Amino acid sequence: MNIRHLMKRLFGHIDRPLAGLLGLLLLLSIVTVFSASNTSLDKLTDHLINISIALTAMVAISHVPPQRLMQFVLPAYILGVILLVGVAVAGEVVNGARRWLHIGVTRIQPSELMRLAVPMMVAWYLHYRQETLNTRHYATAAVLLLIPVGLILRQPDLGTALMISASGVYVLFLGGLSWRIIAGGIVMAGAALPFAWHFLHDYQRQRVLTLLDPSSDPLGAGYHIIQSTIAVGSGGMAGKGWLNGSQAHLDFLPERTTDFIFAVFSEEFGLLGNLILLLLYGAIIYRGLALAAVAPSLFGRLLAGSIVLTFFTYAFVNMGMVSGILPVVGVPLPLVSYGGTSMLSVLIGFGIVMSAASHKKLVKT
């Protein structure tokens, strides 16, 4: 077997344009994490290892045909819901939220599993009813979405619940949910806002209020916003240059390798850097959606589309939060923030997108 053959065996399902764009973004991430960690080689090494693992997982999952994936959807979903119920009943409370479940020696956070399991479940359900799709089916799909979201909300973990809801709603949207219902949903959501306010936890309300007036809580959540806004704003047109961000390096920025890494990037690379980053994200999203559109099965199309749009949502929410136009929620900047779990789940997602687009032939029975 010659080398060319081997490469084809290994990377045959990898979409080159998308992989190239992802690579560029990861390069930016490596550069930024190095700076944000005050040039810590340990952190850099960890980051590189995380990226390698996640890329390997992406290549591996790109070989799995969507039909094969579909066999695991229902068990994964049911397992996830059971684990979430387990969390509600016997979860471990960390920082006031019940999110973790002890299983033998290790502990897991079942809501992480649901990030992919939920959109897959909704796509799977719509796929099998594609010939007869009617409002009742969408309603059932919505219930499949709401069960885990409700359980995650109870933990409470508003950020994750919103993100998972978004991924499920994207499936419904791409799956042809009628415009009238969408419009109705938007109106209802708007009307429900005052009530939702009532159900928010004090600290969550505080975050929203803080956004409206950061100086109202300058030691708490307002501190993050004030400092990260200063970092972004002081970056100016061309930035202060790599490793030269004073906000970042003088310890003013909180969580600067993870959720607030964009502030570091923005301070050091300025408006031009931000523009490049936005264009890079835009290109990845564009290419991802293009791949989703050519996926042969409805399941593949819906899932791939949802994955790409969820990726967009993470990026938007994170940058919006750091630049002070959205409340502070714990959302990483996808493929840029330091952190193995996020890296892994995003790249597995793109592996699925590539798989959905590249497995053209349906298995004949």
Added chain:
Amino acid sequence: MATSLRMVNPDEELRRYNFRIKVASGIVVAAFSVLFSRFVWLQLVEYDRYHALAENNRISLMPNAPARGIIYDRNGTVLAHNFAAYTLEITPAKAGKLEDTINRLSEIVSIDAGDRKRFKKLMAESKNFETLPIKLRLTEAEVARFAVNSFRFPGVEVKARLFRQYPMGDAFAHVIGYIGRINQRDEDRLQASGQAANYRGSDHIGKAGVEESYETLLHGVTGIAQVETDSGGRAVRVLAQTPPVAGNNVYLHLDAKLQEIATNVFGPYRGALVALDPRNGGVLALVSKPGYDPNLFVDGIDVTNWRALNDSPDKPLVNRALRGIYPPGSTIKPFMALAGLELGYRKPGDVISDPGYYSLPGSSHRYRDWKKDGHGVVDLKKSVVISCDTYYYRLANEMGIEKMSGFLSQLGFGHKTGIDLDGELTGLMPTPEWKQKRFKQQWWAGETVIAGIGQGYTLATPLQLAVATMAVANNGTVYQPQLLRGWRDTMTGRITQNPPKIAAQLKLDPEHLRLVKEAMVDVTRPGGTAAGAGAGAEYLFAGKTGTAQVIGIKQGERYNESKVAARHRDHALFISFAPADDPKIVVAVMVENGGHGGSTAAPIARKVIDYWLLGKIPEALKEDAAAESGENEDVPPPAEQATQALRTTPAARTTR
């Protein structure tokens, strides 16, 4: 695969999907445009401003600690307040060679070994950029001397700070408690409860007593100044400021005078006294003797004082009113009598013949009465008045431990009373299951017999005795004992009342209650065990004496038998309420090694009640009061509005 009768229209479906993808792309473009506009706004339009902020490094957030609320008794007597004083403070990070600085400082102001020690301890606990007091409460002369020399001492400054003071000293230590410096454990707890931000700038936190229970009411809201600083960390100008909100002033049910009298009439004994208002559960007095001076703890207690308090065999740090657990002895008899009536084991007219002892059927072992030859014919009322043991040995045996335990625990035995102070112990109302679990042994009938006179395993705190007495005085309504009467918002002036909380509403036969109460009134009359203490009472004085034959106090913690063994006299107990026909006060007294309840404990209760109902001040105290006036000259006046100390802490940060 699913088969369908309906025709699929893949083209239509695909067209729809592609349209939706286009819509989604539109949303992406729109969202990113919003972000880009925001970046343009921050990085181009507002660049100068943010550039300046970042360059000047930047904004310092200076917390401004609020003044702590004042604690008053029911009449407005101050029990804890603040006064302003000058302190000499060092910022270690800016002060250069510390040792040298302190040595040179000591030439100007007096700094003794204790100050140095305390400072070292603070250093170890703090971060370098905090300013730490090296010398507290400077005199005017010292302030002036330092002012002249201040240029020689970079990183050293004089600050005005508020100090907490407890003007009433020892007598209130166990109730009011004290504040102390925030340590790592406090910090962790504040972090976990999300209050850490509000404590930036605060050095102290309630550590015991009311100061601890009502920390959130008393603390207030930390103010914050956003200060622009130069590269040296000096404040250039204040950009924005939120003033601190002072803590609420707290009013207690406690009556300072009553507490003082109670402490005083206790004499040299160790023990506890609890006085409750049966109409709402308000704690009128809560004495634990000996006390200690809470002022010692405020700025860190020194080792000598701490050793003296902690190692003393008298255990002055233990709040005996809620942590001292004693056998209730004969004070349990009125409750047993009520149990006998309520559970149908006795009718009011039933009599027994008391030969001076009781034996279990089929056993020759004699459980002796305190009166060797017995009391003769005894009915229920007489059994309480003369405190007949035989009557209760028999009643207990007939009732059985489980019924007894069930009834008495309704009155609060074996349960926390829920008082608004930390650390209350539950006492013990034994059951066979408890004994099985605790000792892996079965319950013996003889243990039931002695439980009938409040001996054996049964243990109660003085507070529990007071609550059980309140149940009888109140005809079955039990209020949760509360110290807090209300609080006053110092900003708005709004007063909030702390409503009484009903802990239990027992259904008791009024006839039975009347009988038990009558018996308790007769206890203080000629022929009763507290006749001496009751002599000449101008109100219906209901009580019950008790003498407990166990040595020392069991704290559940350190119990040093070798030391306690020397003090083997009985504990004296007395429970009471008055006026019996319209109770306004309930008093429980526990005098360690006091001998007999009637002679030692009851007179104490009498004097407390005399003051409460009639305003009588005991003779001994009248002289004291005259001698004491003018002694407190060196106590600085309360200063609620005193200058706030500004503390420089570089921009603090939180994690989500």
